[in-house]
Amino acid sequence: MKVLIIEDEEVLAKVLKEEFTNEHFEVALVMNGDEALARIKSFHPDIILLDLILPKKDGLEILQELKADTWLSGIPVIIISNLGDTEHIKNGLALGAAAYLVKSQHSLSEIVAIVRQQLMKEKKPTNF
Amino acid sequence: MSSFSGEYPIGFEQALDVLENSSEGFVIADGSRAHTILYVNPAWERITGWTKDEVIGKLSPRILKSGKQDAEFYDHMWGTILQGDIFTSEIVNKRKDGNLYDAEISIFPIRGTDNRVFYAEISRDITIKKKLEEDAKNRASLLKLEVELRTNELKNRILEDEAILMSLGEGLVVTDQNGLITLVNKAFEDLVGWTSEEAVGKNIFDVIPVEDEEGNGISTNDLPVFRVISGQGAPSIRSRYYYVRKDKTKFPTAVVTTLIRGGDIVKGVATIFRDITNELALEKAKDEFVSITSHQLRTPLSAIKWTLELFSKETDLSPKNQERVRDLYRSCEQLIDLVNTLLNIARIESGKLVAVKKKVNIVNLIHESLTLYKPAADKNGQNVLFTAPPHVEDVMCDPILFTQAFNNLLSNAIKYSPPHLTIKVILEKQEAQYRIMVHNEGSTIPETDYSKVFSKFYRSPDARYQETAGSGLGLFIAKSSVEKNGGIIGFESNVSKGTTFFFTIPSHE
Structure with a gap:
């Protein structure tokens, strides 16, 4: 499974990559908002972890653009942010994020578990 | 000259008696140039101080002249008399002892039986009357002076009060019981843009339209001025609104609206507001x-x-x-x-804590918390018992806030009650709400601290003794969480029984 992590804090990005790699994911990292869309298109992730406060482009803006794109909108996005106020959570979920996680509230293992859970949901067969 | 018609009821002798006993002075003088006095009555003697023996046939009424009347007076007097009319006037006369006195006299000619002319004069000593008049005048002037003084005092006080009102940094608008503006101050003019002349007499709802943050108008019935007058609200209401200025721009305000009473009667409403843009x-x-x-x-x-x-x-x-x-x-x-x-x-x-309400099974929430805290309780050898009624309906509340409050009470019970004791969690159904109680034995809160328990940084002496670390913020947050969910929080503490913390959550929403 391919996970794209969009996170600008070096240590956090590094640690996330290590954990997901250890858990047998293929991981790509993007550390600023500008590169996000391009990388998504070239990497084809199965799931995206999206930070909100990013240089060059706001996380919610990226989310909006993703959901506006007919092809990209199908990729589940989990917001990982340290902004925990109701307003941001509501906005994020309203724009189509699958979940909103406050980084400091979850261990790495938990985040991996939540990602796996989300992918299981996506895997449910659809009738054509 | 007599206006009496018909027969006289009394004879001459009796008429003379009347004159003799009259309290008004009476003198008859002859019509010659000397005006010799022919008759005076006792009253005349009393008034003037002259006796009849001294004056009859010897002197004329001129002896009473005081010199206070001018020539014009006498001209007018004789002019009147010689025409045959009665001359009546006030006059200043002189008594025999030289003292002056005020008198009112009436002089008229009388024709005698042989057509001789006599002059009769009736006189009244009006000294006392004049004095009373003078006193009254003096009193009136004094009174007038006092009234002026008082009025000036009041005027000054009003000016002072007006100056204070005008100088208030906050806008003030006073309306009568019908909502018509009776007074505004300078700050009002500056903040709202209408001058005093433009505002006074108009309806306040027209002069300052009121809106909420989204720009929606507030209906008249909801406005504090109306609520205060109609008695729906408290006599003084605080609110925050947006006021619309004369130039249609808006600004946020904090408003205090208070009823003005004169005794039992509603006189009007005073509204004080300030621009809170900076705040x-x-x-x-x-x-x-x-x-x-x-x-x-x-x-x-x-x-x-x-x-x-x-x-x-x-x-x-x-x-x-x-x-x-x-x-x-x-x-x-x-x-x-x-x-x-x-x-x-x-x-x-900052008032930003918002309850995101949804249908929640609170029994499940409690179970989740109990599971979360089981390890901590086990470590203390504490047994946590949970009792709930058989059927508990879902409740509309914010589950995060509910859990926050419950977890705080539970963790406090585990932390601060002595080991190996039982902690009881009881869910009780009440009329319009559910009550969640967490009871632990062995720790108490001193009575003197009762009012502080839910304030920031409060920790009971027992708690501090058992564990020095602890922010004291948990109950403060628990209280806010409970209240945001529409309930109340409280506790009972008793040395023998321990402490029970409880909170409620409304069941109909």
Whole structure:
């Protein structure tokens, strides 16, 4: 499974990559908002972890653009942010994020578990 | 000259008697140039001080002249008399002893039986009357002076009060019981844009339209001025609205509306308001600061937390290092907790704590918390018993706030009650609400602290004794959480029975 992590804090990005790699994911990292869309298109992730406060482009803006794109909108996005106020959570979920996680509230293992859970949901067969 | 028609009822002798006994002075003088006095009555003697023997046939009424009347007076007098009319006037006469006195006289000619002319004069000493008149005049002037003084005093006081009202930094508008503006001050003019002349006499609802933050007009019935007058609200209401100026721009206000009473009668309403644009901006800046700061703090904390997590997964760590990593991880968690708590409090204080309500099974929530805290209770050898009624309906509330409050009460009970004792959690159905109680034996809150229990940083002496660390913020946050969910929080503490903390949650919503 391919996970794209969009996170600008070096240590956090590094640690996330290590954990997901250890858990047998293929991981790509993007550390600023500008590169996000391009990388998504070239990497084809199965799931995206999206930070909100990013240089060059706001996380919610990226989310909006993703959901506006007919092809990209199908990729589940989990917001990982340290902004925990109701307003941001509501906005994020309203724009189509699958979940909103406050980084400091979850261990790495938990985040991996939540990602796996989300992918299981996506895997449910659809009738054509 | 006589106006009496018909027969006289009395004879001459009796008429003379009347004259003799009259209290008014009477003198008859002859019509010659000398005007010799022919008759005076006793009253005349009394008034003038002359006896009849001294004057009859010897002197004329001129002896009474005081010199106070001018020539014009006498001209007028004789002119009247010679025409045959009665001359009546006030006059100043002189008594025999030289003292002057005020008199009222009437002089008229009489024709005698042989057509001789006589002059009769009736006189009245009006000294006393004049004195009374003078006194009355003096009193009137004194009174007038006093009234003037008082009026000036009042005027000055009114001017002073007006000056104070005008100088108030806050806008003031006074309306009568019908909502018509009777007074505004300068601050009003500056803030709202209408001058006093333009505003007074108009309906306040027309002069200052009121809106909420979204720009919706507030209906008249909801406006504080109306509510205060109609007695629906308290006699004094505080509110926040947007006022629309004369030029159609808006500004946020904090308003205090108070009923004015004169005894039992409603006289009108006084509204004081101030522009809180700066205050709102400050609040916003503070909120943003707290938000950004907590985000900034959380970032390195997350880095530490996750790095330690990876660290702990390393298999080649010595037991000692493993322990160290665990200690570090725990400290980090404590810091994260503290940041969360501070952020929460800032949100509560700025009124930003919002309940996101949904249908919730509170029994499940309680079970989740009990599971979460079981390890901690087991460590203390404490048994947590949960009783609930068989059928509990779902409740509309914010589950996060519910759990926050319940967890705080539960963790307090576990932390602060002595080991090996039972902790009871009871869910009770009441008429319009559910009551959740957490009871523990063995710890109490002193009565003197009762009012402080839910305030920030309060920790009971028992709690402090058992564990020195602890922010004292938990109950403060629990209270806000409970209240945001529409309930109340409280406790009962008793040395023999222990302490029960409880909170309620409304069941119909």
